Amino acid sequence: MNRKQFQQIAKIGLPTVLAIILAYFLLRQIDLQEIPRTLSRLSIEALLIGFIAYCLLVFAKTLRFRALLNLESRVHHIFPILALHTFWGNILPMRTGDISYVYLMQRRQKVEATHGIASLLVASLIDLVLLMGLVIATAWLLRTELRETFSGRLLYLLPLLVGGGLIITVISVYAVPNACLRFAERYAAPLLRLEVRPLSWGVNKGVEVLQDLMAFRSNQRFLEVWLYSLLCLVIRFGFQCYLVMEMGIDIPMTEVLFALAFTNVFNLFPVQTVGNFGTTEFPFVWLLHHFGTSVETATVAGFSLHILILLYCLPLGAYGYLTNSRFTKNT
Numbered sequence: 001m002n003r004k005q006f007q008q009i010a011k012i013g014l015p016t017v018l019a020i021i022l023a024y025f026l027l028r029q030i031d032l033q034e035i036p037r038t039l040s041r042l043s044i045e046a047l048l049i050g051f052i053a054y055c056l057l058v059f060a061k062t063l064r065f066r067a068l069l070n071l072e073s074r075v076h077h078i079f080p081i082l083a084l085h086t087f088w089g090n091i092l093p094m095r096t097g098d099i100s101y102v103y104l105m106q107r108r109q110k111v112e113a114t115h116g117i118a119s120l121l122v123a124s125l126i127d128l129v130l131l132m133g134l135v136i137a138t139a140w141l142l143r144t145e146l147r148e149t150f151s152g153r154l155l156y157l158l159p160l161l162v163g164g165g166l167i168i169t170v171i172s173v174y175a176v177p178n179a180c181l182r183f184a185e186r187y188a189a190p191l192l193r194l195e196v197r198p199l200s201w202g203v204n205k206g207v208e209v210l211q212d213l214m215a216f217r218s219n220q221r222f223l224e225v226w227l228y229s230l231l232c233l234v235i236r237f238g239f240q241c242y243l244v245m246e247m248g249i250d251i252p253m254t255e256v257l258f259a260l261a262f263t264n265v266f267n268l269f270p271v272q273t274v275g276n277f278g279t280t281e282f283p284f285v286w287l288l289h290h291f292g293t294s295v296e297t298a299t300v301a302g303f304s305l306h307i308l309i310l311l312y313c314l315p316l317g318a319y320g321y322l323t324n325s326r327f328t329k330n331t
Contacts, residue, residue: 022278026285027303030296038247038304046246047308053239054312058082060235064228067221068119071109080323081105087317090310093274104324118208124268126229129170131265132163134233138258145291155262155290173210174222184210237261243308249301251293256301259287280306 042050062075062082071078081104088097098120105111111119136159139146146156173180188203237260244256263283273279281302288298 018273018278020278022273022282026278026281026295026299030299034296034300035303035307038249038300039307041248042243042246042308046243050239050243050308051312053235053242054309055316057232057235057239058086058316060228060231061086064123064225064232065119067224067228068123069105069109069111069115070221071111073109078109080320081108082320083316084320084324087313087320090313091275091317093272095269095272108324108327114208118211121206121208123225123229125166125170126226127233128265128268129163129166130229130233131261131268132159132166134237134261135159135258135265136163138254138261141254142258142291155287181207181210236264240305243305244301247301247304249297249304251288251297251301252291255288255291255293259284262287275310276306 059075059079062079065071065082066073066075066078081101084104085097085101088100089095091097098117101120102113102116105116106113139156139159143156184207188207237257240260241253241256244251245253263280266283267276267280281299284302285295285298288301289295
């Protein structure tokens with residue numbers, strides 16, 4: 001077995017093992033029958049509303065990437081790409097689902113691979129800024145509970161510091177773009193000379209993100225992308241909180257929102273396991289337990305919500321696969 005084959009096996013094997021360990025650790029804390037019992041409390045109406053909201057989320061993502069890439073194509077030509085990308089993003093580990101987006105954008109919309117990757121990184125940066133804003137807002141509402149322990153104070157102060165740093169960075173990019181680019185290139189050069197592949201790739205992509213941000217900083221696309229990103233945020237957390245309430249889980253919604261936002265920040269980085277099991281539930285359960293929710297209740301809520309998301313993404317993934325396959329055959 002050569003090094004490349006070993007790396008490919010490790011890329012799949014390690015996240016799979018981690019998923020099994022984390023899921024086992026959490027599931028052994030509860031009666032497994034509680035998950036189907038909790039899901040059964042949802043009415044058909046609530047399930048349909050959740051699915052429609054999920055479709056609207058993918059639609060909003062489509063509008064965002066259409067604006068971000070400045071595509072002329074109609075929305076219904078791009079929607080299947082985002083539907084399939086969303087599906088693989090929920091299934092494959094370590095953000096490898098992003099490969100489908102880059103490949104299909106290149107094949108169907110003639111978007112260069114480097115530009116496709118840069119658009120994902122820009123979108124992730126915007127998401128991170130908005131998520132940190134949500135974390136800061138909910139942390140302020142929960143400041144009394146968070147200040148009671150050392151870990152709580154960290155959860156309160158860390159988002160403020162990171163969020164403030166991100167906001168300053170974004171403002172600087174739009175206010176003094178040339179100075180920011182010179183600064184980035186100056187400090188990137190010594191790192192690139194080290195010729196360490198993962199490091200050089202990351203540094204290059206960081207510079208590309210800055211260039212992409214500056215490319216649309218002063219035109220209408222700037223406002224569109226941020227508005228669509230904000231719409232994605234509202235839809236995502238709105239329907240998830242709605243589903244938690246409809247499941248009859250007795251957890252304050254402010255705490256649920258804080259836990260969901262922090263978990264989404266965590267999962268912006270390539271740490272996901274297969275099906276995102278474990279890496280989604282673990283921070284969610286830990287944060288809710290910090291506020292006094294029992295591990296059993298938080299675990300049932302986390303896994304029930306996660307299962308619903310996976311069920312919602314299945315038909316969208318099938319639609320995206322069939323539509324994109326039909327295009328491939330025709331070309």
